[in-house]
Amino acid sequence: xxxEIESMAPEAAPPVTADRHxxxxxxNKVPRRxxxxxxxxxxxxxxxxxxxxxxxxxxxxxxxxxxxxLLNGVRVNSCLTxxxxxxxxxxxxxxxxxxxxxxxxxxxxxIDRDAFQCGYCTPGQLCSAVGMLxxxxxxxxxxxxxxxxEMMSGNVCRCGAYPQITQAVLDVLTASRGEGGAx
Amino acid sequence: MTDLIADLNAPTAPVGTGTVRLGxxxxxxxGVAKVTxxxxxxxxxxxxxxxxxxxxxxxxxRGRIVSIDTRKxxxxxxxxxxLTHENRPRMRSLGFAFKDLTAPxxxxxxxxxxxxxxxxxxxxxxxxxxxxxxxxAASRLVRVRYDERPHDTNLLASLRRAHRPRPxxxxxxxxxxxxxxxxxxxxxxxxxxxxxxxAGVEHHNPMEMFASTVIRGEDGHLTIYDKNQSSINCRxxxxxxxxxxxxxxxxxxxxxxxxxxxxxxxxxxxxxAVMGTLYLGRSVRxxxxxxQMFTFGHRPETWQRxxxxxxxxxxxxxxxxxxxxxxxxxxxxxxxxxxxxxxLYACDNIRLGYRLVDLDQYTPIDMRAPGAVHGVHALExxxxxxxxxxxxxxxxxxxxxxxxxxxxEDLPYSSKELRACYTRGAERFGWAERPPxxxxxxxxxxxxxxxxxxxxxxxxxxxxxxxAVLHTDGRLVVSSAASDIGTGTYTVMAQIAAATMGLxxxxxxxxxxxxxxxxxxxxxxxxxxxxxxxxxxxxxxxxQQKLLRLARRLPGSPFEHLTLDQVEFADxxxxxxxxxxxxxxxxxxxxxxxxxxxxxxxxxxxxxxRKRKWALGTHSAVFCEVKVDEDLGTVRVTRVVSAVAAGRIxxxxxxxxxxxxxxxxGISGALHEETYSDHRLGRFMNHNLSEYHVPVNADIADIExxxxxxxxxxxxxxxxxxxxxxxxVGVSAAVCNAIYHATGRRIRSTPMTPDKVMRPW
Numbered sequence: 004x005x006x007e008i009e010s011m012a013p014e015a016a017p018p019v020t021a022d023r024h025x026x027x028x029x030x031n032k033v034p035r036r037x038x039x040x041x042x043x044x045x046x047x048x049x050x051x052x053x054x055x056x057x058x059x060x061x062x063x064x065x066x067x068x069x070x071x072x073l074l075n076g077v078r079v080n081s082c083l084t085x086x087x088x089x090x091x092x093x094x095x096x097x098x099x100x101x102x103x104x105x106x107x108x109x110x111x112x113x114i115d116r117d118a119f120q121c122g123y124c125t126p127g128q129l130c131s132a133v134g135m136l137x138x139x140x141x142x143x144x145x146x147x148x149x150x151x152x153e154m155m156s157g158n159v160c161r162c163g164a165y166p167q168i169t170q171a172v173l174d175v176l177t178a179s180r181g182e183g184g185a186x
Numbered sequence: 187m188t189d190l191i192a193d194l195n196a197p198t199a200p201v202g203t204g205t206v207r208l209g210x211x212x213x214x215x216x217g218v219a220k221v222t223x224x225x226x227x228x229x230x231x232x233x234x235x236x237x238x239x240x241x242x243x244x245x246x247x248r249g250r251i252v253s254i255d256t257r258k259x260x261x262x263x264x265x266x267x268x269l270t271h272e273n274r275p276r277m278r279s280l281g282f283a284f285k286d287l288t289a290p291x292x293x294x295x296x297x298x299x300x301x302x303x304x305x306x307x308x309x310x311x312x313x314x315x316x317x318x319x320x321x322x323a324a325s326r327l328v329r330v331r332y333d334e335r336p337h338d339t340n341l342l343a344s345l346r347r348a349h350r351p352r353p354x355x356x357x358x359x360x361x362x363x364x365x366x367x368x369x370x371x372x373x374x375x376x377x378x379x380x381x382x383x384x385a386g387v388e389h390h391n392p393m394e395m396f397a398s399t400v401i402r403g404e405d406g407h408l409t410i411y412d413k414n415q416s417s418i419n420c421r422x423x424x425x426x427x428x429x430x431x432x433x434x435x436x437x438x439x440x441x442x443x444x445x446x447x448x449x450x451x452x453x454x455x456x457x458x459a460v461m462g463t464l465y466l467g468r469s470v471r472x473x474x475x476x477x478q479m480f481t482f483g484h485r486p487e488t489w490q491r492x493x494x495x496x497x498x499x500x501x502x503x504x505x506x507x508x509x510x511x512x513x514x515x516x517x518x519x520x521x522x523x524x525x526x527x528x529x530l531y532a533c534d535n536i537r538l539g540y541r542l543v544d545l546d547q548y549t550p551i552d553m554r555a556p557g558a559v560h561g562v563h564a565l566e567x568x569x570x571x572x573x574x575x576x577x578x579x580x581x582x583x584x585x586x587x588x589x590x591x592x593x594x595e596d597l598p599y600s601s602k603e604l605r606a607c608y609t610r611g612a613e614r615f616g617w618a619e620r621p622p623x624x625x626x627x628x629x630x631x632x633x634x635x636x637x638x639x640x641x642x643x644x645x646x647x648x649x650x651x652x653x654a655v656l657h658t659d660g661r662l663v664v665s666s667a668a669s670d671i672g673t674g675t676y677t678v679m680a681q682i683a684a685a686t687m688g689l690x691x692x693x694x695x696x697x698x699x700x701x702x703x704x705x706x707x708x709x710x711x712x713x714x715x716x717x718x719x720x721x722x723x724x725x726x727x728x729x730q731q732k733l734l735r736l737a738r739r740l741p742g743s744p745f746e747h748l749t750l751d752q753v754e755f756a757d758x759x760x761x762x763x764x765x766x767x768x769x770x771x772x773x774x775x776x777x778x779x780x781x782x783x784x785x786x787x788x789x790x791x792x793x794x795x796r797k798r799k800w801a802l803g804t805h806s807a808v809f810c811e812v813k814v815d816e817d818l819g820t821v822r823v824t825r826v827v828s829a830v831a832a833g834r835i836x837x838x839x840x841x842x843x844x845x846x847x848x849x850x851x852g853i854s855g856a857l858h859e860e861t862y863s864d865h866r867l868g869r870f871m872n873h874n875l876s877e878y879h880v881p882v883n884a885d886i887a888d889i890e891x892x893x894x895x896x897x898x899x900x901x902x903x904x905x906x907x908x909x910x911x912x913x914x915v916g917v918s919a920a921v922c923n924a925i926y927h928a929t930g931r932r933i934r935s936t937p938m939t940p941d942k943v944m945r946p947w
Contacts, residue, residue: 019262019320019324042319061395062875066476096223106221120672121445122219122225124393159882161392162393162843163850
């Protein structure tokens with residue numbers, strides 16, 4: 004005879020409610036006013052409520068970086084923050100990196116260096132790279148390639164395009180220094 | 187007639203790209219779509235009134251479902267229904283209906299079919315709700331009672347149960363029967379080695395999680411955006427499982443966020459999403475969680491034993507290679523693990539064996555270079571061990587036994603530029619400087635080691651059809667139900683068509699990823715370029731014939747009586763070489779002939795009669811450097827050179843990326859990734875990307891890829907062989923051999939994690 008067991012769904016789980024809250028966000032320079040349940044992550048808000056599907060879901064647990072966006076200029080995993088916590092914030096997603104038809108230098112460098120294959124981690128890599136270049140000044144000194152590899156290690160690429168990603172970021176870093184400006 | 191399907195949004199090269207040659211390192215035509223967030227993957231297609239589905243999985247490995255209580259789940263606001271085996275829509279019962287194109291022998295798993303639980307993580311319910319969040323919250327409230335039975339998930343404890351596999355699987359070849367007398371030759375030989383190698387379970391974990399969006403049309407037609415490696419395979423599966431007509435179902439996969447073999451078979455989110463739609467009459471999306479990405483196929487755990495024997499000068503006298511791998515109780519998953527050992531080196535006595543153990547697991551599934559990853563690893567580590575026994579340079583041992591003849595198939599290779607791979611790879615790496623003794627090199631605190639290995643994979647060609655349609659506006663629309671899982675299919679197919687027709691790349695639209703397009707085989711086994719690429723070229727040559735026929739019939743035609751070999755297609759013109767005045771723009775030609783469009787097609791079926799006379803394969807030589815901290819057991823792969831012979835390279839840029847990505851996979855298999863089981867629970871425990879380790883950027887240093895010249899018209903009319911798998915094969919062996927060179931210790935189990943590498947206390 005086998006033994007009878009039960010899955011561990013909580014018997015006394017509190018009743019599930021879904022109250023809605025107002026959230027105002029500026030997403031890619033466009034002001035948005037939404038009414039969302041408190042359990043909606045920033046990631047799901049972007050994808051399911053605004054159809055900004057450029058931001059990807061790769062694990063939903065802050066372990067892969069595919070959902071990286073710029074939140075008030077800083078790179079974050081959008082799956083790890085609830086939308087209601089970000090009322091009033093400014094969000095930039097991959098859809099907001101280009102200036103019209105003109106690609107952001109990192110976007111062009113990714114294409115030129117073939118820094119992606121399936122493309123699914125790419126939006127997160129790009130947003131992460133934009134944020135990272137801003138953080139470089141405060142980071143410890145050292146070989147640029149080593150620093151880029153370390154600082155881009157929050158974004159998993161299963162196709163294994165890391166050498167090309169590093170090269171693309173270094174290209175943009177070098178070009179920005181050539182212009183005399185900070186990255 | 188094949189016309190442009192607007193919804194597919196097939197990408198094209200940027201304006202100004204111009205004409206291209208075969209081999210040219212052209213940037214991906216889908217590059218802009220992918221860097222701007224414009225590319226839509228399976229879970230990203232909108233639909234009116236879309237319903238979200240979340241799957242509930244079993245918590246036991248074997249038994250029966252006694253009852254499922256869905257009441258609390260259904261009380262969650264927004265929840266529409268909870269589907270289980272008790273209330274799901276009708277589906278076929280016969281296992282045959284569930285057999286897809288790449289199914290191995292046996293009876294496939296049937297999701298939500300009945301109360302039987304066959305593995306831990308099996309889908310047992312689908313919660314359908316107006317929002318993803320409501321479905322997710324409700325999924326946690328589904329209560330399942332089980333009658334649990336004893337299970338067995340432990341391969342190494344069950345080796346004695348190993349049985350001969352039923353061999354029926356697309357692309358699988360059982361090991362050939364013994365050549366010579368391997369055991370006798372082993373017994374009589376001067377130098378020998380004998381070792382057992384084990385390799386753990388791996389999961390593909392493409393970045394995009396499996397997802398299906400089923401969009402229900404007003405007429406009931408289902409348009410399904412699904413993650414897979416063959417839209418036709420999944421369309422046929424859905425039709426058969428639910429008894430729907432072919433015309434009622436379209437499956438699309440225009441963008442696939444990686445798959446690595448996991449999409450070769452339909453995964454369970456597909457039938458579950460269809461059930462949701464059939465039940466509710468609404469469009470439904472089901473997306474797996476990352477945890478659920480560990481609840482279907484995997485690379486099987488494998489036990490191998492290799493015995494090699496040689497003369498004192500290194501001449502191989504005997505090769506014995508036996509493998510035992512796991513499969514499910516449902517199907518005999520087979521892959522080619524040991525056959526490679528009968529193809530790579532000259533030897534008169536070879537014995538190969540391959541067995542399976544049935545476990546309470548889901549059926550394994552092909553994962554990048556299936557079989558070869560483990561099999562060639564064992565052979566190539568064994569060769570390194572033999573070189574140590576012989577006190578011989580490992581590269582020299584391989585050259586001593588070099589052959590361009592496949593000993594076990596008893597056939598010459600159609601092409602095998604492996605010697606050039608060894609030479610160029612070794613030169614680029616600086617192999618000649620390698621000190622022979624282990625523990626000879628140090629960098630600060632770390633020991634440094636150099637290792638090498640050989641790689642081998644098939645040169646597969648399946649079947650496929652392509653159409654090419656030239657329009658009066660100069661656009662060439664080329665179509666096939668192919669897939670692009672990140673490999674560069676869009677780019678390379680457009681490039682082949684543009685180069686053949688002499689058109690600017692931006693004028694060519696290659697559309698793939700729709701089951702209504704011309705028939706294509708699965709994207710797997712590195713076969714797509716040799717297969718679909720050849721069909722594309724064939725269709726373009728047929729189109730040239732048709733254009734020339736039109737041109738010859740024009741009044742006062744300057745092309746009268748000319749044949750295809752007397753004209754050329756270049757810069758958008760049909761012209762006669764050496765006669766500049768005998769030239770006509772293709773669009774003018776169409777207009778003059780009064781045609782709006784001109785369509786040609788080609789069906790490619792691999793010429794097996796011709797290929798039967800040859801052994802075919804791709805080859806590589808991998809050299810790598812590791813730095814090992816013996817106190818911590820950490821290994822860093824600081825430098826890799828991979829020299830590859832894979833026939834003619836269609837696009838140097840995307841092919842280099844394929845190989846380089848394969849090397850990253852090889853490093854990952856060598857050092858990082860393994861899915862650990864708790865056999866008491868019969869469950870995979872580290873089912874997330876935090877505990878299932880894949881390399882991050884900082885884990886990967888310099889990777890250099892070289893292609894040696896090779897062209898093989900037996901492998902394909904293009905001369906190409908394919909590059910998807912060869913990049914990974916042999917890499918883990920090279921890393922293992924380098925660790926030996928660094929530390930003097932041989933690690934015979936992968937991944938070589940710090941606990942195995944650390945200096946013994």
